[in-house]
Amino acid sequence: MALRVPRPASPATPVPTLTVDDGVRAAYAAHGAEIYRLAVRGLGDTCAAQDVVQETFLRAWRAWDRYDASRASLRTWLFEIARNVVIDAQRARTARPWLRGLSDHESLEQSAPGVTDGLETLMRRVLVEEALRRLGDDHRRAIEETYLADRSYPEVAAELGIPESTLRSRVFYGLKALRIVMDEMEVTP
Template sequence: MFLRAWRSADTFDAGRGSLRAWLFAIARNLVVDHTRRRAVRPVQPVDAERLAVLAGGDGGFDEATMTAWTVEEALRRLSEEHRVALVETYLRGRPYGEVSAELGVPVGTVRSRVFYGLKALRLVLDEMGVQL
């Protein structure tokens, strides 16, 4: 909502109403747009059997598959620098020096990206409702 308000800030006219009313109108329009979008493309319920076949399982998901999907989604929400640092050091087990040479940045930068990437990953997982 705030992005839409920022982009259309030049349309605000204090003579026509208050800032609060203008922001409420933007919020209302977003809700209407979202509702209309959902009506045109309704969400289809997931067929559990089809999903299991796509996952290659025997009708059920194991914990490792669900964890992998969750971590993959959480990593997608991180910045590119943090994601690369975490994947290369934690998931692939490569040393910091090797990763820093490949990326062309100092070792301290890779360590910093890993540190802040882990903090961001914890925050993303918390937002996703994952209990650590």
């Protein structure tokens, strides 16, 4: 399968194509380090984290034709795959206790409680950031300042130089749009 590069070209110049291998290489260059850090935090083991990164990009390579850029960014799609691989690795450790003896036992014990919860929180944060990027600037800023920064409406309205009622409207309609975007991304609350 070849991907078309969205680059304007003159009629005489052919549009170059990227192979799936090139796309996965570019994705690895752009997001491999982030996925590695996510895996290290989730598993507490650098060797297992390297395996997670490898498995993540292998699964991405196999499913490349199913990636839909209109549903989520490449980063979000890769992080979702990585999340599943980390969970699979955690389950494998539980099913095979002898694997625990092959890595640093102390760091595993420290990272084991609540790892899935921390990973879920991180993934939810990534998905919410992606959804917020799809909102208009006014609505996104209103939500970020009031909800995410936990600032009061009068304070934010004064800073933005708008009436408080306008800010409340932006927050209301921004949250409504955010719910629609998250539904489109198939993110459950």
